[in-house]
Amino acid sequence: MTLATSAKKGDSNVPFADVANVIDIAHASGVDKVGLITAKIEAGG
Numbered sequence: 528m529t530l531a532t533s534a535k536k537g538d539s540n541v542p543f544a545d546v547a548n549v550i551d552i553a554h555a556s557g558v559d560k561v562g563l564i565t566a567k568i569e570a571g572g
Contacts, residue, residue: 531559531560532558532559532561532562533553533561533562536563536569
């Protein structure tokens with residue numbers, strides 16, 4: 528089994544439905560875990 532991980536940073540103006548679609552595509556492509564980088568995470572908290 529191969530474990531694939533992906534982290535994504537998006538624009539706050541992107542509709543969540545589009546983000547969910549990207550996550551679905553990643554999962555269908557074999558990515559096991561998708562992380563979303565929020566402003567708080569990016570700032571180190």
